[in-house]
Amino acid sequence: MEKRTPSPTTSDPEASVEEKLDAKIYRADVDTSGVDERKLLRKLDLALIPWLSFLYLLSFLDRTSVGNAKLYHLEQDLHITDNQYLLALTIFFFSYAIFEVPSNVFLKRLRPSIWLSFLMLFWGIMMTLQGVVHNFSQLMGMRWLLGTFEAGLFPGVNFYLSCWYKRSEFGLRAAIFFSAATVSGAFGGLLAAAISNMDGIGGRPAWAWIFILEGLLTVLAGAASFWIIQDFPDNAKFLTDAERTFVVRRLQEDDQFSAAGEKLKWKYIFASLLDWKTWIGMLVYTGADMPLYAFSLFLPTIINQVRFTATPANLLTVPVYVFACIVTCTVGFLADRWGKRGYFNIVFLCIGAAGYIILIASRNPALSYFATYMATCGIYPVIRKSWVSNNIEGTYKRSVTLAMVISFGNINGAVSSNVYRAKDKPWYRLGHGLVLMYIGIGVITSTILLFYLKEENTQREKGARDEYIEDQPDTHSPENEKNGRYATVAEAKAEKGDKWSGYKYTI
Numbered sequence: 001m002e003k004r005t006p007s008p009t010t011s012d013p014e015a016s017v018e019e020k021l022d023a024k025i026y027r028a029d030v031d032t033s034g035v036d037e038r039k040l041l042r043k044l045d046l047a048l049i050p051w052l053s054f055l056y057l058l059s060f061l062d063r064t065s066v067g068n069a070k071l072y073h074l075e076q077d078l079h080i081t082d083n084q085y086l087l088a089l090t091i092f093f094f095s096y097a098i099f100e101v102p103s104n105v106f107l108k109r110l111r112p113s114i115w116l117s118f119l120m121l122f123w124g125i126m127m128t129l130q131g132v133v134h135n136f137s138q139l140m141g142m143r144w145l146l147g148t149f150e151a152g153l154f155p156g157v158n159f160y161l162s163c164w165y166k167r168s169e170f171g172l173r174a175a176i177f178f179s180a181a182t183v184s185g186a187f188g189g190l191l192a193a194a195i196s197n198m199d200g201i202g203g204r205p206a207w208a209w210i211f212i213l214e215g216l217l218t219v220l221a222g223a224a225s226f227w228i229i230q231d232f233p234d235n236a237k238f239l240t241d242a243e244r245t246f247v248v249r250r251l252q253e254d255d256q257f258s259a260a261g262e263k264l265k266w267k268y269i270f271a272s273l274l275d276w277k278t279w280i281g282m283l284v285y286t287g288a289d290m291p292l293y294a295f296s297l298f299l300p301t302i303i304n305q306v307r308f309t310a311t312p313a314n315l316l317t318v319p320v321y322v323f324a325c326i327v328t329c330t331v332g333f334l335a336d337r338w339g340k341r342g343y344f345n346i347v348f349l350c351i352g353a354a355g356y357i358i359l360i361a362s363r364n365p366a367l368s369y370f371a372t373y374m375a376t377c378g379i380y381p382v383i384r385k386s387w388v389s390n391n392i393e394g395t396y397k398r399s400v401t402l403a404m405v406i407s408f409g410n411i412n413g414a415v416s417s418n419v420y421r422a423k424d425k426p427w428y429r430l431g432h433g434l435v436l437m438y439i440g441i442g443v444i445t446s447t448i449l450l451f452y453l454k455e456e457n458t459q460r461e462k463g464a465r466d467e468y469i470e471d472q473p474d475t476h477s478p479e480n481e482k483n484g485r486y487a488t489v490a491e492a493k494a495e496k497g498d499k500w501s502g503y504k505y506t507i
Contacts (some may be wrong), residue, residue: 005369030245037250040243044164047238051228052157055120057180058218059153061188062127063092063146065214068192069207071300077205080136081374082422088139089417095147097411103152103401104159109398112160113229114318116153120222121365123149128215131208146432155403162389162398163232166254167506171386175332182328185296185321193315216237247403260493268396271497278401280449281388282408287349288382289409290354291435294416295379298431299372316323316369326498331381342450342507343386349443352378356436368427378439390506391453393498412438453505465501469493 064072066089075085075353107115126146133139161173199206230236233247237325272278299317353373362368389407392398420431423435459465468480470487483501486492493500 026248027245030242031247032242032249035242035246037246041169043239043243044247045173047147048161048164048229049173051225052161053154053177053180055116055221056157056177056223057184057187058120058214058221059123059150059184060181060296061184061191062123062214063191064185064293065210066130066143066186067296067298067300068188071192071212072196072206072210074207077207078133078135078139080139081293084136084419086418088136088143090414091140092143092147092199093412093414093417095144096151096413097407099148099151099154099399100407100410101403104155104399105396107152107156107159108399111231111331112156113226113231116156116229117222119149119152119156119487121219122222123311124218124220124222125214126215127218128212131204131211131215133144154474155399155406158406159388159399159402160232162397162402163251167390168254168339170389171336172329172340174333174386175328175390178380179328179332181292181296182321182325182376183400185299185324186318189300189315189317189321226262231479257341265396268394269400271394272392272397272400272404275392275401276452277388277391277449278404280445280452281401281405283406283445284345284404284442284449285388285409286412287438287440287445288352288379289406290412290416290438291352291375292379292416293410293413294419294431294435295372295375298420298428319348320372320376323373324380327377328380335386339506341390342446342453345382345446346443346450348381349378349439350447352376352382353436353439353443356432356439359427359432360436363427378442382442387449387506391498393500393503397497450507451496453507457505457507460501460504463501465499467496467501 070085077468080088103115103119111203120229123146126142126149130139130142130146133142157177158174161177162170165173191214195210195213196206198204198209201209204212209507229237231238233244233251236244236247239247327348331344335344352375355371355376355378358371358374359368362371389398389402392401415434418427419434424430456465465483466477467476467482467483468477468485469492470485472489484492484496486495489502493502497503498505
């Protein structure tokens, strides 16, 4: 098996310690020549991906199971109207969106094993308590608190994974992690159908047992996470000292200059706020995120209203989500291999748009059910933060950008909670039409982002973004000073992040 060290400087026996330090190699005194990269990657994958994916499965299951519970007389038992039910869905997204950015900053400042476990434990408690509410106001309170504690997991894990993998490796891992949402959709339908048989046990209706049992499972997972979730690469306990060093060095080679660590400074947060990629990325993500929540919250209802009763409707969601899982992982793998994330976004959004056009026009239950498969193609494969993450350098900047992108997408989830109105059943033309509009926003903004990233790469290849580097005479041009003057390339990388002239954007 081939073994390699990420930097030739570290494996050069003739290189002096001074030369190694000048090259800004992370922990130059540590010998990583015995580390096998492929084995290390497998070790990372096994330690990180399965458990984090399971946690997201629980997260998505807990936030969307209300759609399954609705089919078992939730509204009638709580004496709430359809509008009140929609408000209960909506309030979740406001607290969810508000707390995403601060949660990501806390995650970076604290240990992931502590912060993520804390969030899971408390949202599990909130989920369980949904099963004992008696009226509309209590349901609203629990949904608000559920959103508050769930807010940190999704953006936090995406940022966390970006601190472990190269940009060309991140997409597949993020896709596998996110595919847990599709599995939760399939699992949620099966679980709801099974739990419905507990109707009346302990004096609680079927919908209450859905909340209680799923919430208790999350509480147990949150407690276990303290020992299972690993911290950041520089202090991960499951790696040897050489392996920890190797992980950081390979990230630095991948233009993730901040992988060795950086201190929290307001300038990193402002860099995220002032970066145009953050704002266009928010619109790209929204183009798939609003449809995601509309789809996941109302798929059982949509199927139910086209002539399928509650339990068959829940069961018929299963193959749809299995298909979505397969497509999501396949796209993640191919996008990593080919690196054309923007093109994948546009193509699959268009397929999803075709699915919703059919849903609007169709009056045939079988055709509408088929269209839901097409609709998943415009949602699940596109909800991948890897394109945004790949084009942001700086750990704090990336954490804030990812949180802002996901937060803005989730606040639009509040829209999705109100577009499938009971008076529009069974075909829900208004809801399908608004989802189609959001997909259109995703197509347009993905095209804009793709164009500008390609143009910026072209300008950097031409030298139009080159800096004036004091220790490199060939850069000493008055034209270069407008792009900044730095003592060394390492200083330029550290100060400019992804705006450094040698940083190539992923298209």
